[in-house]
Amino acid sequence: MADPRRFKPFRATLRRFMEAWTQVRIQEPAAEALGIDPERPTIYVLPRSSLSDGLLLESLTAGADLPDAATTHLLGDRQLPAQLALPTTRRRLLRRRRGAASPFQAAIEACRQSGQDIQLVPVSIFWGRAPGKRFGVWQLLAADSWRLTGRLRRLLAVLVNGRDLEVHFGAPLSIAELDDGRAPALTDRKAARLLRVHFRRMRTRVLGPDLSHRRTLIEGVARSEPVRRAIHQDAESARHAARLSRRARRYGREIAASMSYPVLRFLDGLLRRLWNHLYDGVDARGLERVKALAGEHTLVYVPCHRSHIDYLLLSYVLYDQGLMPPHIAAGRNLDMPVIGPLLRRGGAFFMRRSFRGQVLYSAVFKEYLHRLLNRGHPLEYFIEGGRSRSGRMLPPRPGMLSMTVDSFLSSQQEDGQSLLFVPVYIGYERILEEASYQRELAGGRKRKESPLALLRVLRRLREPHGRVALNIGEPLALDEFLDGEQPDWRQVAATGERPAWQRAAVTRLGETLTRRINAAATLNPVNLVALALLATPHRAIETPLLERQLALLASLSRADALPPGEPADWIDRVRQLGMLNACRDALGDLVTAEPAQATLLGWYRNNVLHLFALSGLTAFAFRHQTRHTLDDLEALLAPSWPVLAREFAIESPPRLRESLAEVLERLTALELLEVDGAGWRRTRSLAGEEQLRMLGRLMQPSMERGYLLLSVLLSEASGHFTHDGLTSRTRQLAERLARLTGRDSPEFFDRQLFAGLVANLERETWLSTDDTGHLHHDERLHRAARQVQTLFDPALRHRLQRIRHQAEA
Structure with missing residues (x-):
């Protein structure tokens, strides 16, 4: 040639x-x-x-x-x-070129x-x-x-x-x-x-990097210094040490992937058929950014976790676009007959849900992960831990992130490995697991994965599932992140010991990645219709008003985050997917959602609710007060906003005042507010006032949960509640409030939301925990609560107090 x-x-x-x-x-x-x-x-x-x-x-x-x-x-x-x-x-076969x-x-x-x-x-x-x-x-x-x-x-x-x-x-x-x-x-x-x-x-x-023989890799893990140290720590005799060595190899076989190119090619063809049959298309954005980084950096993909389809979808898109699919950390529950071996050969490696009390297993898993990263294999894991049953981004768990940082710090002693995290947002118009999510949110037990359960899901393949969006967020270089957290981390890494600051750094790393995942979110017709329809009191709305509200939400969004088409097209799309009902009426067409449909739409609304957090909170502030100045509004919302920003995993603006001013200007341009001297007031237009009220309802559940928790917390002396005690009490009251107000929304009293709210209050220093696990607060929290309560109408405040008193009695 x-x-x-x-x-x-x-x-x-x-x-x-x-x-x-x-x-x-x-x-x-x-x-x-x-x-x-x-x-x-x-x-x-x-x-x-x-x-x-x-x-x-x-x-x-x-x-x-x-x-x-x-x-x-x-x-x-x-x-x-x-x-x-x-x-x-x-x-060569017959000759060798020399010189x-x-x-x-x-x-x-x-x-x-x-x-x-x-x-x-x-x-x-x-x-x-x-x-x-x-x-x-x-x-x-x-x-x-x-x-x-x-x-x-x-x-x-x-x-x-x-x-x-x-x-x-x-x-x-x-x-x-x-x-x-x-x-x-x-x-x-x-x-x-x-x-x-x-x-x-x-x-x-x-x-991808050359795939060495799986048996060789497992043998290397079992003979590594960290694993031998764990064996020596537990071994009572030489015979016991030999038994532990065999156990380490068994753990390695249980964990390790067996990725092969033929199976990847087989899965590519199989998944192509599945996507063409299941979805109308997959919209991938931002892959050019990944292509520019692959080959020069070790990539760790961190997608949001909404469905079992996530890891199949990401691997397929990467492979289809000319990139090597990653090794994927999967729960051991997926290592089931037939499915497990196929996933393992497609790049999945399996892990137990907990390493607690399993020193040897932990050492084997960490060493295996370290060798994957050190060889440059792309990796994928879900920092939320499990799939989100509520549809919102779950708080990040530190396990895999901490092990990745451990591996990165130790690799600096060898070759100065470069590692980048790649946030990935995946948004569905309809997911396969919607029925199981509804059942679990209503209090049902999570069913164990099995081939039979997979067959039940396959029966739904004939139903329409719309399109899927896969968006690449802003990559995060781990060395640059550590430079900002601890400038001398390279000197600390050279000692080979885990530094004291690492735990806090891993927590902030997880929070940064969740914010970048959410920042990459885009809207689809189901998201938009759910945002508008669920902001009505009875899940029913006139079609023209729904179209106007959808247009309003589109005006408050980035242009590149919107689906193609017009509001009427979006409504028709959601109707075709079977998630709402169109009713003919002599006075005009209506759009309604049955209770089951509304619960399901709530999941899709929560996927993107964070995109409207500040505009929704601003509109909520005008719900029961006609007029605000910028100073009044900033003072009113400043205590709540950092906690909400943490709840929704969004980047808090450096200056809240400037961001509020921008929101007020946009709402004024949209004729929802009017300039009134040095301040702003609600528009005198009935249509505009109704749209402003619906926009404010987006934040109402979060604000009510926060107010309910504060009222319970401050009803007792500082130090009375523990984390679990406060979470349980508030959840019970929220469930009672939901029933009394006719809300068929199990997500409103989801225990995880209240647990996260308590953790966020602690991170924002509103609460502190003593050595016995009890929560303490000071006068600042009382002042903030008195300020926040003015956002709520007196009837709601009275109802919350009555529910609390009844529960205490």
Whole structure:
């Protein structure tokens, strides 16, 4: 392949065959984005000598706005081919090339002789990595992998996978910039080294690190120093130590993934069929950001966890877009017959829900995780721990994050590994588990996963499930994060001991990642209709008013966060999915939701409620007070806002006053408020006042839960309640309030929400915990409670006090 003149009698015929037979599925980047200078000679560089790659490259460049790869360049008295291959020294079947001059050396000498620069463009070609709609034994055998391919296997790849190709062009490399005047052989080695690094990074990005034998990896984990130290700690005798060593290997087999390229290809075809059957489409955003980082950094994907589909969906999208799927941390409950082995070969490694009291298991798992990260394998885990039954982002759990930080700190002693977290938001128009979530929120027990349960879910595949959004958030470099948390962390890491500050840093790391996940959220028709419809007292609304409210929510959102279409289209979409009812009436059309539909819509509303937190809170402040100045509004909302920002996992603005002023201006522009001297008042328009009231109701449940908790807490002396005691008492009162007010919303009295509220009050220093676990507060909390209570109407305050007194009696 190195010289296009080879096989000259057959080349034209072979090229016509390649043009007719092959089809490129992914070509990146586009020709105009490469930055190739048309005035300079271009030489394409392939990672290995291959006739099929060369012919394909000629075919691609002939039909695109790219320099021709079939030509030759005349520089001085030297004639150079337009494509070259990196030299190889590996043994051939019949011969081994010894001392062969590098093809770049001739280009360097020609560049010097002619005074004309040459640009080298690296090209990576992958045959049959993603089989599209076809997959089978032959496609699996002919797949590209880290193993070198012989001529027979490459011929098989061309014949079997020629319709599913990936071609990746690299940035042009200037020989003139590389040439520093030294001997051509030195510049040659420099160019070859840079190109090999590029090809290795591209191969790592597409195929991931080389997948070593699972048995070797497990054996290495069992013999590692941390595991041997755990065995020595527990062993009572040499015989006991040998038994613990065998147990460590058994733990390794229980945990370790067995990822294989053939299974990945099989799953790609299987999941493609599933998505086409189950969903109307998958909208992926931000993957270009990941492609720019993959291959140079170890990536840890941290998606929100709403459905079992999450990890399948993310792996499929990454694989389909030319990226290596990650190893996925999965609960041991998924290691069930049939499903478990398939997931394990697709990259899942399994973990127990708790490591408490299991020193050896903990050591094995941590060492396995460390080796994955240290080798550069992309990783995926859910920092929420489990799926969100309420639809909102759950507080992050520190377990996997802490182990990742441990691994990162220890790796700094070895090779200074670079690690990036990639937040991922996944939003569904309809999820498969909606029935089980409703049952569990209503108090039902969580059913154990089993193949039979999977079969029950498969029966729902014929129902419409809409579209899915997968959005990549802003990546977070762990070293930069630690620089902000503890500037001397590198010196501490060199000691090999866990620093005292790490626990607090991991907590803040989890909070930062949850905020970045939520910041990447986008809206779909179900989210929007749920926000508007559930803000009505009886889950019924006139169609024109619903359309106006949807338009209002769209005006308060980012333009890139909105679904296509108009409010009428969104309503019709949700109706088609069976989540609301359209009623014909002589006085005008109505949109209603039955109790079961409303409960389900609440889950989708909670996915995106955080996007309207500040605007909803501002509108809520005008609910029972007609007029506010900016000073009054800031003083009124300042105590509540930090706690709400934590509850909704959103970035609190650096200056609340400025953000409130922006919200007031937007609400005024939308004719929901009017400027009144130095302040603002509710609009005199009945339609605008109704829309403002509905916007304020978005925050009403959260505000009522907070007020109820404060009223219970402050009814007793400081130090009376523990975390669990306060959470349980408040939850009971919230459930009673929901029943008395006719709310069919189990999410309103969800225990996790009250537990999180207590934790957030403590993080904001409104509460403190003593050594016995009792909560303490001071006069500041009393003043804040008195201020916040003015947001509520007297009837609600009286009802809350009456419910509390009845419970105490």
